[in-house]
Amino acid sequence: NAGVMQNPRHLVRRRGQEARLRCSPMKGHSHVYWYRQLPEEGLKFMVYLQKENIIDESGMPKERFSAEFPKEGPSILRIQQVVRGDSAAYFCASSPVGGLTTGNTIYFGEGSWLTVV
């Protein structure tokens, strides 16, 4: 859904560098999710954030990965000291609320492709 904006669409980093992926949720959405898709695999949940809060980071690797969703500005997924295994598509998604509401659907951005060389 074009309403969730991710940038950059493509990012190339050398091993050891840092990667920063940005996500602006749909207007009126206060919940953001990050997913990772490795080649030929499904989407794996990484982290769920609300404004200024991390709600669920059970899918985040313990080291090098961090995420934030500040009061102002986009959500950021940060990968420090990237390795070749970090090469993947990273999808951001947003929803208006986290629980049950009418039309409660998660909408995805177009993804950011990280290549580590």
Next chain:
Amino acid sequence: AQTVTQSQPEMSVQEAETVTLSCTYDTSESDYYLFWYKQPPSRQMILVIRQEAYKQQNATENRFSVNFQKAAKSFSLKISDSQLGDAAMYFCAYRSYTGANSKLTFGKGITLSVRP
């Protein structure tokens, strides 16, 4: 924890024919959402159809419909009058009702090819 299983890695259908994609899930919850997402070669995730578990009526969106069997924990997608543009990966997904656990859990996906 919830799990979603798509056991068929690939399927093929003749253009204009009907195809059914299978999905099963495991949960201890009684209320939840189920989704099918389509991922074409562009890799964008596109919502195809949504089903609320408390609704007995199967969801329908134009050529797409589901067969939701709550007791069997089965949620299959039927595509009628298949078109070339339907060729894509299809992911089944589960979402809890509870706010703190409302992430989507995906199956591994199935690659659908459409033969002209």
